[in-house]
Amino acid sequence: MSDTPTRSFTPRAFSGIKPSGGLTLGNYLGAIKRFVDWQEAGTHETIYCVVDLHAITVWQDPDMLHAATREVAAGYLASGIDPVKSILFNQSQVPAHVELSWIFSCVARMGWMNRMTQWKEKAGKNAEKESLGLFAYPALMAADILLYHATHVPVGEDQKQHVELTRDIAQKFNHDYKVDFFPETLPVIEGPATRVMNLRDGTKKMSKSGESDMERINMTDDADTIAKKFKKAKTDPAPLPETMEGLKDRPEARNLVDIYAGLAGLSDEQVIAEYAGAGWGRFKPALADLAVAKLGPISAEMARLMADPAEIDRILAHGAEQARAVADPILTRTKEIVGFVQS
Numbered sequence: 001m002s003d004t005p006t007r008s009f010t011p012r013a014f015s016g017i018k019p020s021g022g023l024t025l026g027n028y029l030g031a032i033k034r035f036v037d038w039q040e041a042g043t044h045e046t047i048y049c050v051v052d053l054h055a056i057t058v059w060q061d062p063d064m065l066h067a068a069t070r071e072v073a074a075g076y077l078a079s080g081i082d083p084v085k086s087i088l089f090n091q092s093q094v095p096a097h098v099e100l101s102w103i104f105s106c107v108a109r110m111g112w113m114n115r116m117t118q119w120k121e122k123a124g125k126n127a128e129k130e131s132l133g134l135f136a137y138p139a140l141m142a143a144d145i146l147l148y149h150a151t152h153v154p155v156g157e158d159q160k161q162h163v164e165l166t167r168d169i170a171q172k173f174n175h176d177y178k179v180d181f182f183p184e185t186l187p188v189i190e191g192p193a194t195r196v197m198n199l200r201d202g203t204k205k206m207s208k209s210g211e212s213d214m215e216r217i218n219m220t221d222d223a224d225t226i227a228k229k230f231k232k233a234k235t236d237p238a239p240l241p242e243t244m245e246g247l248k249d250r251p252e253a254r255n256l257v258d259i260y261a262g263l264a265g266l267s268d269e270q271v272i273a274e275y276a277g278a279g280w281g282r283f284k285p286a287l288a289d290l291a292v293a294k295l296g297p298i299s300a301e302m303a304r305l306m307a308d309p310a311e312i313d314r315i316l317a318h319g320a321e322q323a324r325a326v327a328d329p330i331l332t333r334t335k336e337i338v339g340f341v342q343s
Helices: 025-041 062-079 096-105 110-114 117-129 132-146 157-176 223-231 251-264 268-275 280-306 309-338
Strands: 012-017 045-050 087-090 152-154 186-188
Touching (some): 012 025, 012 132, 025 045, 025 062, 025 152, 025 280, 062 087, 062 280, 096 132, 096 309, 117 157, 157 186, 223 280, 268 280, 280 309
Parallel strands (some): 012 152, 152 186
């Protein structure tokens, strides 16, 4: 079997967030804000997912997973994802993700998986004690993307390697079966704050699972908490420089400039131009005020949505129905290409 070798694909963006722990400023600037920008640009169909299947690569308390899935959905909605303009759903409601993942697990090579940086970081010296799912989940991530023939994936820098693996899997599948069926998806990493760092250590990524809550800004933090965290954020004694070159080897300073730029919709260079020579006594309060102005309405809307879980569930169920309408024909054609007998 073969498909037309010059096939064109509908411009379509896909991305997702794992529901494990609460949402942080890193999730907002590195992912959700970009998702909204893509939605509003209107140049691509946009499909956004709560990747709950990925969450269970490490054990999750079922009640907490339930709550976290709804919280991520609430974060999407409160930030501007419109279920009329985008498809919004949770992954486990679309069985085709798992079916295509198995096919891709048979396409991907062990060496590819062994090279995944996140596997090395998360497994460390205890690799033999980790789940097979944690090792193999990049195949599921490839299935998430290619199940919708997504042409673009807006991601943070830390996910670039996984999208590159998705391209490898698509290329190998197309080559092995002599088809031009799956697109070579492009990672989209653009703008400031593509990787938001820890407020107490600018060399580490801001994480939901960090030891101290002071390391991160949660999307549910109130105004006083946000101000306190930025006031206590680690910096160095020097004022802000006149050029970006002056932020070299100053990871904490660079991180706060990145955050300001991401929240304000400016470039890092524009922020430096405005605050050149400013001390932290001026910059930190300005950053805190900006963060409160941007995150305050989102936090309030998240709280409202979380108080009505039935409405969140309804939106996710409707989105899953829409997702299945896109995914199922692609999975069926994949099975035909592979050679499965189907009724």
